[in-house]
Structure formats: C-alpha cells, structure tokens
Amino acid sequence: MSTLIIKDLHVSVSTDEGMKEILRGVDLTINSGETHAIMGPNGSGKSTLAYSIAGHPKYTITSGSVTLDGQDVLDMTVDERAKAGLFLAMQYPVEVPGVSVSNFLRTAVTAIRGEAPKIRTWVGEVKEAMTALHMDPEFSERSVNEGFSGGEKKRHEILQMELLKPKIAILDETDSGLDVDALRTVSEGVNRVKENQDLGIMLITHYTRILRYINPDFVHVFAGGKIVEEGGPELAAKLEESGYAEYLPA
Amino acid sequence: MSLATTNYLTPTGREEAWRFTPLSRLAGLHDSSVELADRISLSARGVPAGARLEIKSSEEAPSLSATDDIVIERVRDVAHQVLVLTIEKNAEIGEPIFLLRKSEGQAPEASRVQIQAGAHSHATVVIENVGSAVLGEEIEINLEPGANLRFVTLQEWDNNAVHIGRHHAIVGKDATFTSYVITVGGSVVRILPTVEYSGPGSSADLYGLYFATDNQHLEHRIHVEHKIPNAKSRVNYKGALSGQSARTVWIGDVFIKATAEGTDTYELNRNLLLSDGARADSVPNLEIETGEIVGAGHASTTGRFDDEQLFYLQSRGIPAEEARRLVIRGFFAEIVAKLKIQSLEERIMNRIDTELEEAK
Ligand SMILES: Nc1ncnc2c1ncn2[C@@H]1O[C@H](COP(=O)(O)OP(=O)(O)OP(=O)(O)O)[C@@H](O)[C@H]1O
Numbered sequence: 001m002s003t004l005i006i007k008d009l010h011v012s013v014s015t016d017e018g019m020k021e022i023l024r025g026v027d028l029t030i031n032s033g034e035t036h037a038i039m040g041p042n043g044s045g046k047s048t049l050a051y052s053i054a055g056h057p058k059y060t061i062t063s064g065s066v067t068l069d070g071q072d073v074l075d076m077t078v079d080e081r082a083k084a085g086l087f088l089a090m091q092y093p094v095e096v097p098g099v100s101v102s103n104f105l106r107t108a109v110t111a112i113r114g115e116a117p118k119i120r121t122w123v124g125e126v127k128e129a130m131t132a133l134h135m136d137p138e139f140s141e142r143s144v145n146e147g148f149s150g151g152e153k154k155r156h157e158i159l160q161m162e163l164l165k166p167k168i169a170i171l172d173e174t175d176s177g178l179d180v181d182a183l184r185t186v187s188e189g190v191n192r193v194k195e196n197q198d199l200g201i202m203l204i205t206h207y208t209r210i211l212r213y214i215n216p217d218f219v220h221v222f223a224g225g226k227i228v229e230e231g232g233p234e235l236a237a238k239l240e241e242s243g244y245a246e247y248l249p250a
Numbered sequence: 251m252s253l254a255t256t257n258y259l260t261p262t263g264r265e266e267a268w269r270f271t272p273l274s275r276l277a278g279l280h281d282s283s284v285e286l287a288d289r290i291s292l293s294a295r296g297v298p299a300g301a302r303l304e305i306k307s308s309e310e311a312p313s314l315s316a317t318d319d320i321v322i323e324r325v326r327d328v329a330h331q332v333l334v335l336t337i338e339k340n341a342e343i344g345e346p347i348f349l350l351r352k353s354e355g356q357a358p359e360a361s362r363v364q365i366q367a368g369a370h371s372h373a374t375v376v377i378e379n380v381g382s383a384v385l386g387e388e389i390e391i392n393l394e395p396g397a398n399l400r401f402v403t404l405q406e407w408d409n410n411a412v413h414i415g416r417h418h419a420i421v422g423k424d425a426t427f428t429s430y431v432i433t434v435g436g437s438v439v440r441i442l443p444t445v446e447y448s449g450p451g452s453s454a455d456l457y458g459l460y461f462a463t464d465n466q467h468l469e470h471r472i473h474v475e476h477k478i479p480n481a482k483s484r485v486n487y488k489g490a491l492s493g494q495s496a497r498t499v500w501i502g503d504v505f506i507k508a509t510a511e512g513t514d515t516y517e518l519n520r521n522l523l524l525s526d527g528a529r530a531d532s533v534p535n536l537e538i539e540t541g542e543i544v545g546a547g548h549a550s551t552t553g554r555f556d557d558e559q560l561f562y563l564q565s566r567g568i569p570a571e572e573a574r575r576l577v578i579r580g581f582f583a584e585i586v587a588k589l590k591i592q593s594l595e596e597r598i599m600n601r602i603d604t605e606l607e608e609a610k
C-alpha cells in the first residue's frame with residue numbers, strides 16, 4: 001500500500017518577464033488502487049503538476065510538499081523518483097534518435113529493478129506486453145518514439161508502465177489522439193497494471209470517454225492552478241455537459 | 251631522409267584553406283621547419299587472396315590527382331616510396347583488410363599510399379592510426395568501373411599526435427565508394443576527404459564521426475567535384491565537442507560543374523556541443539553551374555544537448571550519466587551502424603563512452 005501526498009504545492013516557471021506562478025496550492029492524496037481523474041481547461045496547469053511531480057527541471061517549486069510513503073519526492077533526482085515508484089506517461093513523449101526501444105526498455109528496467117533482467121524471460125515479457133497493447137514487435141528495433149504516430153507514442157508509454165511496474169502512475173492525456181480501438185487497448189493495459197500492482201492513478205483527461213474504461217474513484221476539477229472541486233464519477237458527466245465556465249474567473 | 255628544397259608558400263593562417271587551422275601546433279609540417287622521413291609505418295594484419303600489397307617507387311606509382319595543399323605537395327616531394335594496395339579485378343573480399351599505422355616515437359613522417367580497386371571488385375579497407383605521430387599523409391584511391399570499395403580510417407591517436415592527410419578518391423563508371431572517417435584522437439588532425447569521378451553512374455558516400463575534447467583541433471575539409479554527368483554524392487558527418495578548448499572544423503565543398511548534368515548530391519553536418527566554450531565551425535558550400543541536376547542540398551546544425559531527451563530517459567529511472575551516454579551514442583548511432591563491422595562498431599562506441607568520461 002502506497003500513498004502519494006501533495007500538499008499546498010506552488011510551482012513557477014521562469015519567463016522573460018520573470019517568474020510566473022502556475023500552480024497555486026494543489027492538495028491531493030492518491031492511495032494504491034485509487035484512480036483520480038483530473039479534468040480542467042487548457043492551460044490550467046495539469047501538465048505542470050505532472051511534470052513537477054516527475055521532477056522536470058523547467059519547474060521551480062516555490063512551496064509545498066510531495067511525499068511518497070513519507071519520503072520527500074521533491075528532494076529526489078528525476079531517476080530516483082522513478083525508482084521510488086512514480087511513473088509519468090507524458091502528454092508529448094520525447095523522441096530519442098538512435099536509441100532503440102529494446103535498449104531503452106532494458107536499460108530502464110535494469111535501473112528500476114536494480115539488476116538486469118534475465119535475457120530469456122525478458123524477451124518474452126516484452127513481447128507479451130507489446131502483443132497485449134497491439135504493438136508490432138518491430139517497434140523494438142526502432143528509435144524511441146522517433147516517427148511514431150501520436151497513438152503509437154501513447155501505447156509505448158503504457159508499455160513502459162507495464163514493464164516498470166510503478167506504485168503511482170500519472171497519465172497526462174494518454175487518451176488524446178487515440179482511436180476507439182486504441183483507447184480500449186490502452187485502457188485495458190492500464191487496468192491490467194492497476195489490478196496486478198494495486199496501482200494508484202492520476203488520470204489527466206479532457207474527455208469522459210476514457211472514464212468508461214478506467215473507472216475513476218474521484219474526479220477533481222482543476223482550474224487556475226489548483227483543484228477547485230472534487231466529486232465522484234457523476235462530476236465528470238456534469239463537466240462534459242456544462243464545461244468549466246463556473247470555475248473560471250468571470 | 252630528405253630535406254625539402256622547394257619554395258613552399260608557407261601558410262600564414264590568412265588563406266581560406268588555413269584560416270581555421272592552428273599553425274603553431276602543426277609541429278612544422280606546414281612550414282618545412284621539420285624534416286620528414288620517407289618511411290612506411292603502415293603494415294597489414296594479413297593480406298587476403300585477391301589483394302596485393304607492395305612498395306613501389308614514386309616513379310612506378312606517380313600521383314593520380316592534382317592538389318594545391320602545401321603539406322600534401324611536400325609529402326609528394328619527400329615520399330619516394332609508395333605503399334600500393336591492389337584489389338584484383340572481380341575479387342570479392344568479404345573480410346576487411348586492416349592496415350595498422352604505428353610510428354611510435356619515430357621521426358616525423360611523409361607517407362604516400364595508393365589503393366587500386368580493380369573493375370567489379372568488392373572490398374573493405376580499414377586504416378587504423380594509433381599511438382603518437384607527426385604525419386603528413388596522402389592516400390589516393392582509384393576505383394575502376396563497377397568497383398565497390400568501403401574505406402575506413404580510424405584516427406585513434408594519442409593526444410599529442412599531429413596528422414595532416416588527404417584521402418582522394420577517383421570513382422569510375424558505375425563504381426561505388428564509401429568512406430568512413432572516424433577521428434577521436436590527436437592534438438591536431440586535419441583531413442581532406444576529396445572525391446572526383448571518372449565515369450558516369452558512379453557514387454560516393456562520405457561518412458564521418460569526430461569527438462573533440464580539451465586541447466584537440468579536429469578538422470575535416472570535404473571536397474567533392476562533380477564534372478562527370480549522372481554521378482551521386484552523399485556526405486554525412488557528425489561531431490561532438492566537450493571541453494573549453496575543444497575545436498572542430500567541417501568544410502563541405504561540393505562543386506557541380508556545367509558538364510555534370512544529372513548530379514545528385516546532399517551533404518549534412520551536425521555538431522553537438524556538450525559544454526560551454528567548445529567551438530564547432532561548420533561551412534557547407536554548394537556551387538552549382540548547371541540546372542540539369544537530380545538534386546542538390548545541404549544542411550548544417552550545431553546545437554546543445556537536448557534536455558528533454560535527458561529528462562525523458564531519467565524519468566524512466568535511468569541515471570543522468572547513463573542517460574547522457576545513451577543520447578550521445580544515439581546521436582552517433584546513425585553513422586556507426588553503417589559501418590557494418592561489428593568489432594569496429596563496438597570499439598568506436600566504447601571510445602565515445604571514454605571520451606565522455608574524460609570530458610567530465
Ligand atoms: N515558459 C513559460 N512561459 C510562460 N508561460 C508558461 C511557460 N511554460 C508554461 N507556461 C504556462 O503555464 C500554463 C500551464 O500549462 P500546462 O501545460 O500545465 O497546462 P495544461 O493544464 O496541461 O493544459 P492542456 O490541457 O492544454 O494540456 C499555461 O498557461 C502555459 O502557457
């Protein structure tokens with residue numbers, strides 16, 4: 001059982017005009033096995049929250065705390081956070097030319113597990129995970145994300161999640177750009193990990209579509225750099241109906 | 251030993267061809283202030299059937315091409331012996347032919363080499379330069395019609411070596427020349443990979459990889475002359491620099507003369523700056539005298555490390571240092587993978603790791 005606790009998190013980015021505050025006091029607790037949907041308008045700071053937890057150097061934490069099972073996440077390097085059990089499926093996965101998917105996955109899994117996986121079982125493990133996500137095995141030999149379609153990149157993110165077996169996963173618009181079939185495949189992947197690992201999930205999305213496959217326990221409305229309302233699945237339906245107007249400054 | 255007596259026009263550094271080169275570090279190669287020995291320090295690790303290695307006199311093996319490079323002219327004056335590697339006509343030689351150069355602790359050297367690739371032969375020649383040396387070198391390569399030659403040079407010099415060399419290829423009708431210039435060692439290395447064509451339907455692919463760290467000046471001056479119609483050239487050089495005083499120069503001169511209709515050419519140079527102060531000069535230069543061509547283009551980029559790539563890898567648990575190594579290896583992978591000689595690929599990648607380690 002793991003718990004990620006975000007307390008009064010304030011985050012800024014540096015701009016030409018100086019520091020600009022994006023997150024203005026985020027409070028959120030995610031336990032193993034729970035799925036928290038985060039919904040909110042463009043530019044409200046959802047990706048900023050995701051990246052800040054993962055440790056992207058662009059963001060400066062000005063106050064607040066993030067802990068995973070009592071450990072100070074903000075004090076960890078980026079790779080330490082991953083080793084501690086955090087995973088971020090990115091909204092825009094990065095292309096890494098010349099680094100093959102198979103080499104990348106093996107290096108990452110070796111780092112996270114603390115030892116190189118046994119060649120024989122490893123090949124099978126990757127193959128099985130790829131098949132389940134309907135990824136052609138030829139992706140193994142391609143450069144990381146290079147020339148992948150939008151949907152292929154998202155599947156590749158979930159593939160990594162399956163293999164790295166995190167405790168808490170943040171999925172930043174993993175559903176965007178997926179066709180109907182891919183959405184189902186990817187959702188099944190997420191649910192598999194959730195069941196097997198008792199994964200806690202922060203699911204950032206604009207659409208209720210994915211929530212039909214991945215049932216949220218909680219829905220949070222994110223606006224102006226913080227959570228402005230919380231509820232159950234019914235809140236998502238309401239947002240889809242009436243939008244975010246009531247949460248935005250007039 | 252032979253002392254140069256010609257009136258060389260000693261470069262001053264103001265000439266276009268010399269303006270990037272640190273003349274004071276050339277150990278006298280450019281201004282005749284050092285005596286050059288007429289010596290052949292290249293030896294074969296074994297010559298397979300279908301190939302022949304001989305030492306000829308400069309009368310028996312006259313120069314095959316024109317040059318206006320002062321140092322190369324001097325090499326021609328001094329070197330009266332020429333190492334000639336002949337690949338017989340129709341020979342199919344699978345294994346690479348390795349020539350090792352080791353002139354450890356010996357006097358500065360002028361070296362002439364010729365490679366004759368017979369009609370419709372297939373071969374790979376690898377020249378390994380290791381240790382420390384002061385070397386003026388000319389390698390002329392002639393490809394008869396239909397020949398296919400892969401030519402690899404490794405500059406894995408110690409960090410005090412000075413090496414000025416010209417690799418000149420004459421590519422015959424329907425022949426295919428592929429060169430890989432790998433320069434990771436040396437204090438000053440200045441190589442002129444030059445190409446001319448002697449028949450149509452010919453092609454030249456020039457690949458290069460260089461990694462400069464502190465106190466290294468690594469310079470590659472490509473010159474491809476298209477005079478013959480329907481010939482093709484591709485140039486792709488990639489370099490990394492780390493350290494305040496690391497310098498690299500890449501010049502890509504591609505000339506398409508009026509007679510060279512149907513030319514197809516593209517040249518590319520990419521540089522990765524891994525630290526402040528390092529400087530990469532990159533000068534592509536395409537001159538076109540006929541509109542009747544298939545294509546002609548060039549690109550040159552010099553940039554810093556991509557932090558997003560590092561973040562992505564680290565966010566998967568990969569430590570910063572290893573992530574850096576992966577990204578750099580990935581940057582060079584495109585060139586290295588084309589070698590298709592596994593032992594060399596590993597050796598080069600490991601050397602790149604070492605360069606990175608040392609650069610820290
Ligand atoms: N360098 C910067 N300079 C100025 N503003 C910035 C900078 N970086 C980010 N921002 C701003 O931070 C805000 C939050 O961005 P973020 O990507 O977190 O939004 P989001 O909620 O994920 O939006 P979307 O739904 O479109 O993905 C945006 O208004 C963005 O323009």
Ligand SMILES: [Mg+2]
Nearest residue numbers: 046047048091
């Ligand atoms: Mg976003």
